[in-house]
Amino acid sequence: MELSPKQQIVEAIKSSENILLLTHKGPDGDAVGSLCAVSLALEKIGKKIFAVCADKISPVFSFLPISRINSELTGRRDFVISLDVSKTAAEKFLYKVEDGSINFIVTPKEGEFSAEMVSFPGGKFKFDLIIVLDCPDLDRLGSPHEQNSDLFYETLIVNIDHHAGNDHFGKINLVDLTATSTCEILVSIFEALSKDTSLLSEDIATALLTGIITDTNSFQNQNTTPKSLTVAAQLVAANANQQEIIKRIYKTRTLATLRLWGKVLSNIRDEMNYRFVWSQIQKSDFVVTQSTQDDADGVIDELLKTATGVDFVLLLTEKENGLHGSLRSVAKGVDVSAIAKLFGGGGHAMAAGFEVDYNDPSLGSEGIINKIRDYQKSIAQNQ
Ligand SMILES: [Mn+2]
Known part of the structure; x- marks a missing residue:
């Protein structure tokens, strides 16, 4: 039997070690909430994660662990030192660790190597999975996508979203148009990911509830469904700090x-x-x-x-x-x-x-x- 997108996502996460998490530019509460929640939850089950949003996160969301969100895609990459041997051939190669440096010693067959023959091409990122949250297409990711097209080409992409215009750019696409928010969809993914112990700690539940509250404008919008209220109740039962979210987002103005x-x-x-x-x-x-x-x-x-x-x-x-x-x-x-x-x-x-x-x-x-x-x-x- 074919696996559902949700089951495929769970399998993809379980079999990955280094996971890149991304969301759209101009991040709203659902983008920030989903990025924080997934990053906390996946770390809890032992994954190495790197979360990126190209644009600045509004200080309104400082009650969430936004310091774990990076503004640029860096790190988790090998540093490659490349020597051009097309003109001068190499006979042997060794390296020595001395005085806090690694020295690479290359002996030419004949002639001489020079500094111009050395270059530093970017190494490959070590991500084995990319999870894109709340984003209708890859362009809206901004610089992480623009500057690393190879990475997106070579890596398994999971697309979790609720926008009608989503262009299904992922290998696995969970686009639920009936969901109020990406955070609402994540609750059931987290349940499937950890069946024995709930991943919904207080901070994860608060991050998820932030997305549901902001995307429904505090349950005032017409998109508010019985399901979203049920999921919100579940998050409040898991100690999501609803009062803090309301205070920071709707009752605090500079x-x-x-x-x-x-x-x-x-x-x-x-x-x-x-x-x-x-x-x-x-x-x-x-x-x-x-x-x-x-x-x-x-x-x-x-x-x-x-x-x-x-x-x-x-x-x-x-x-x-x-x-x-x-x-x-x-x-x-x-x-x-x-x-x-x-x-x-x-x-x-x-x-x-x-x-x-x-x-x-x-x-x-x-x-x-x-x-x-x-x-x-x-x-x-x-x-
Ligand atoms: Mn959203």
């Missing part, structure tokens, strides 16, 4: 964030005739409030989206080369990805985004709003 959110709220414009509201963050707002793009995350979901009597909300943010638009659906049945597509963007029915270039002067904020008004008008006429 002053810079509060100031920036204040700007966003005071900039709200309504287009009630066209059934939407929008706001804008100017580059200067970041300077005045001493905030960064990170501080802007969350304002649309936690504040703007609570607007009533509209179809959707829009937040425009000034970036280096253009404007970034974030859209959230408010009324039932409104698909904001259709609006994002007007500007070459995309996303889901509930949440979508787009990016416009300053080179197109028709697409300043006014141009964008006009285009959306037209779209809303056409929708209303067709109803």
Whole structure:
């Protein structure tokens, strides 16, 4: 009988020794939680792991063991010293360990070796398995993938994800679209991996619950399922620190964030005739409030989206080369990805985004709003 993807993953982990763990750039709670949880769990069963995320982890997640996540793929690699013998042949070779150095002594058959004949090609990584978490495709991994294509070509890749757009890049793919989060999927993998003793220690359970809570927006999103609540209950029973997660992620805001959110709220414009509201963050707002793009995350979901009597909300943010638009659906049945597509963007029915270039002067904020008004008008006429 053929093994299920879950069983194949368990077998792959059991038969591996050095395991590389990766997640997507711009890591969210599910990415960080799943990376921490897998790294702790696999170490517990005696595996050597190396966890990498190309982008900085937000300090919001500092209650998780994020110090075990590296920003670059390094280590676990042989150092190779290569001598070109195509012109001068070698007769014999030996090495001596002296005064804290290893000296390689190569005797030429005839002629002489010179320093230019020595090079240091990168050795091979010793990973026998790569596990990619919460990532729809390999490009989203960033530099670890871009700079080491050989490694990805030669190594068994396990792909564990819940995104609809996942392109099944792994040799083994466990892509469960019904799961709220990658962390939710991991709970059953951990159960299958260690049948006798539970791998769900307090820190692992907390990391996993972080992913479920952030990907469901604390069980408020429509993607919240009975299964996700059951799994969350199981994690809380295993001492996951739900209060700490909520406090750190939803109830702790820096002053810079509060100031920036204040700007966003005071900039709200309504287009009630066209059934939407929008706001804008100017580059200067970041300077005045001493905030960064990170501080802007969350304002649309936690504040703007609570607007009533509209179809959707829009937040425009000034970036280096253009404007970034974030859209959230408010009324039932409104698909904001259709609006994002007007500007070459995309996303889901509930949440979508787009990016416009300053080179197109028709697409300043006014141009964008006009285009959306037209779209809303056409929708209303067709109803
Ligand atoms: Mn996720």
